[in-house]
Amino acid sequence: MTRFVFVPGAGSDSWFWHLVTPRLEAAGHDVLAVDLPWADERAGLPEYVDVIVEAIRAAEAASSDAPPQSPVLVAQSMGAFPAVMVCERLPVAELVLVAPMIPAPGESAGTWWENTGQGAAMRAFAREEGRDPDAPFDEVEVFLHDLPAALVAEGAEHEGTVPADVPFASVWTAERWPDVPTRVIAGRYDRLFPLDFVRRMSRERLGVEPAVIDTGHMTALVRPDQLAELLLVP
Structure with a gap:
């Protein structure tokens, strides 16, 4: 049995993983999906790390009759920032980053966008798809374009x-x-x-070379079967 610990992206919650969770549990694994206090103006990345670490320790205590194990930590988008910091606090068997903001030591989630050239990449892909690269940001077009209507x-x-400003100002000091x-x-x-x-x-x-799933940003909701398969095959 593997314990998978899911960390959501900015503004999201544990519901994001609700389609992947039963697929892993059906394969005999344990799943812990964490909620983070995104709206709390007093909470930054260190506080998010505390929440994740405490949740993992509580799960370990609740299964004290089982041999101790290091979890597989799975993080979506901005969740990569606190997830990588958890690895400095607890033993982690593997870190899986899904559609991630991959941080660099000494970087904040706020400076990441300009440091990486995300804006230019996003506009280039919009042109490639025949969309207006200078159109106002549209959450439906960016995040929900390939989700089934029921979802x-x-x-x-x-x-x-809506995330508070604090986590974006927090720096990964490593x-x-x-x-x-x-x-x-x-x-893809x-x-x-x-993708590029x-x-x-x-x-x-x-x-490393990323694995690719035919989906937009919301991988766990659009292709839960494919994501579960990738998580189950190291």
Whole structure:
């Protein structure tokens, strides 16, 4: 049995993983999906790390009759920032970053966008798809374009929380990437973090080639079967 710990992206919650969770549980694994206090103006990345670490320790205590194990930490989008910091606090068997903001030591989530050239990559992909690269940001067009209508309606009941400014100002104060096996999973049609952009970031910052799923940014909702399959095959 493997314990998978899911970390959501900015403004999202544990519901984001609700289609992947039963697939992993059916395969005999344990799943812990964490909620983060995105709207709390007093909470930054260190506080998010505390929440994740405490949730993992509580799960370990609840299963004290089982042999201790290091979890597989799976993080979506901005969730990569606190997830990589958790690896400095607890033993982690593997870190899996899905449609991620891949941080660099000494970087904040706020400076990441300009540092990586995300804006230019996003506009280039919009032109490639025949969309207006200078159109105002549209959450539906960027995030929900490939979600089934039923999921869009269900997701409306779990409306995303507008993240506070604090986590974007928090800096990952580390000298290097933690010594943890790391994988990246990218969406072929991700309009926020286009595939070529994620490939470049994965190679430059981690030296790894991302696995690719035919989806946009919301991989766990659009292709839960494929994502579960990738998680189950190291």
